[in-house]
Amino acid sequence: MTDDWSREASTLRALAAAAKDEDDETWRSQGGRVLILALNALTASGAVHEVQEASILCIQEMILHHPSCVADYAEVVASKFFEVFARAGPDRKLTTSLARALDQLLASIDALRALEILLPQVSQNFGLLAAALRRLRSEQILEHLDIIVAPIIGAAESDSAEMRKAAIFSLVDLYLIVGE
Structure with a gap:
C-alpha cells in the first residue's frame, strides 16, 4: 500500500474516532465535508481495501453518533454503497461491511x-x-x-x-x- 493510501486510511480512522468523541455542534458544521471525503475515498478507482474499510467505518460512526449529518444524504450514501458492492466481487469482508453500513443507514431514516x-x-x-x-x-x-x-x-x-x-x-x- 502506498503512503498516500495509508495516510488516507489513517485520516478516515481518526475521523471515525472523532465521530464518537466530538459534540453535535462540531459535526453539524463539518459533517458534510467529512461525509464527502469518506464517500470519495470509498468510491475512488484503485482504492485499496484498507481505505474502503476505513471509509465505511467513518460513515458508520457518523450514522451512529451524528445521524443528522448523514440523513439528508441517505440516497447518495446508499447509491455509493450499491456502486461499491457491485464492484466488490467475491470480497466477503467488504460486502459484509457494506451490508452492515447500509442496514444502519436505512434503520436511521424513516x-x-x-x-x-x-x-x-x-x-x-x-x-x-x-x-x-x-x-x-x-x-x-x-x-x-x-x-x-x-x-x-x-x-x-x-x-x-x-x-x-x-x-x-x-x-x-x-x-x-x-x-x-
Missing part, C-alpha cells in the same frame, strides 16, 4: 424513505424488499401499494424462474404483513 431507496435495487434482491416491508405499518404499505407492487409484478413476468419465485415470495410476505 421506513418509507428506506423503502424508496431500496426499490430500485429490488429487481436484484427481493430479500431487501422483504426486510424493508417488515419495518412499515400495514397502513403505510397500503398507501404506497402501487410503488411497492410495480417491481414485484415486473419480476413475476421475468423469464427467470428464480426471479418469478422471488416475486411470489415477496407477494406472500406482503400479504402476511397487510392481511386481507
Whole structure:
C-alpha cells in the first residue's frame, strides 16, 4: 500500500474516532465535508481495501453518533454503497461491511424513505424488499401499494424462474404483513 493510501486510511480512522468523541455542534458544521471525503475515498478507482474499510467505518460512526449529518444524504450514501458492492466481487469482508453500513443507514431514516431507496435495487434482491416491508405499518404499505407492487409484478413476468419465485415470495410476505 502506498503512503498516500495509508495516510488516507489513517485520516478516515481518526475521523471515525472523532465521530464518537466530538459534540453535535462540531459535526453539524463539518459533517458534510467529512461525509464527502469518506464517500470519495470509498468510491475512488484503485482504492485499496484498507481505505474502503476505513471509509465505511467513518460513515458508520457518523450514522451512529451524528445521524443528522448523514440523513439528508441517505440516497447518495446508499447509491455509493450499491456502486461499491457491485464492484466488490467475491470480497466477503467488504460486502459484509457494506451490508452492515447500509442496514444502519436505512434503520436511521424513516421506513418509507428506506423503502424508496431500496426499490430500485429490488429487481436484484427481493430479500431487501422483504426486510424493508417488515419495518412499515400495514397502513403505510397500503398507501404506497402501487410503488411497492410495480417491481414485484415486473419480476413475476421475468423469464427467470428464480426471479418469478422471488416475486411470489415477496407477494406472500406482503400479504402476511397487510392481511386481507
